[in-house]
Amino acid sequence: xxxxxxxxxxxxxxxxxxxxxxxxxxxxxxxxxxxxxxxxxxxxxxxxxxxxxxxxxxxxxxxxxxxxxxxxxxxxxxxxxxxxxxxxxxxxxxxxxxxxxxxxxxxxxxxxxxxxxxxxxxxxxxxxxxxxxxxxxxxxxxxxxxxxxxxxxxxxxxxxxxxxxxxxx
Numbered sequence: 043x044x045x046x047x048x049x050x051x052x053x054x055x056x057x058x059x060x061x062x063x064x065x066x067x068x069x070x071x072x073x074x075x076x077x078x079x080x081x082x083x084x085x086x087x088x089x090x091x092x093x094x095x096x097x098x099x100x101x102x103x104x105x106x107x108x109x110x111x112x113x114x115x116x117x118x119x120x121x122x123x124x125x126x127x128x129x130x131x132x133x134x135x136x137x138x139x140x141x142x143x144x145x146x147x148x149x150x151x152x153x154x155x156x157x158x159x160x161x162x163x164x165x166x167x168x169x170x171x172x173x174x175x176x177x178x179x180x181x182x183x184x185x186x187x188x189x190x191x192x193x194x195x196x197x198x199x200x201x202x203x204x205x206x207x208x209x210x211x
Contacts, residue, residue, distance in 0.1 A: 045071060050068075050071050051066045052066075052121060053065075053066055054121050060077070063080055084120060086206040088203075089205045090113065090203070090204045091200045092109055092111055092145065092149075092203070092204060093109065093112060093196060093199045094107050094109050094199060095107070096108070099176065100174070101174045106169040106170045106176065107170065109152060109201065111145070115196060140209050144204060146165055151170050153166065155168060
């Protein structure tokens with residue numbers, strides 16, 4: 043993303059007060075954007091993509107849909123470094139919590155489930171056939187995850203685009 047004040051490029055950076063977006067020509071150009079405001083502006087324009095793909099349930103061996111959202115992937119179209127960072131919403135993760143709340147209310151196979159491995163309840167994908175927990179909510183590190191399977195073809199897996207106002211009421 044080009045800087046609005048010079049020929050520099052805006053990059054995601056981390057400073058003593060947290061993440062921000064700044065020009066590559068610093069200190070000559072002092073253009074900065076608060077990362078939370080940037081995220082809000084992009085999601086207000088684009089909405090939040092909910093991705094869906096199929097995987098085999100580890101228990102019943104039937105095919106079941108798995109859902110996820112990839113905010114950093116959406117933002118990386120504007121500033122590449124967003125791919126590398128996980129904690130962009132701040133310590134309370136309020137934006138992520140609101141997206142998860144929407145998913146819990148609107149996707150029947152997303153449920154709060156207890157995991158013996160984690161020792162707690164958390165939002166998770168469940169099998170539509172047998173109801174068993176399918177793993178971590180995002181399931182990105184597993185061999186058949188969305189990232190491992192699709193790479194640059196994630197846009198083909200958008201199940202639904204939710205408007206910012208529908209999620210952040």
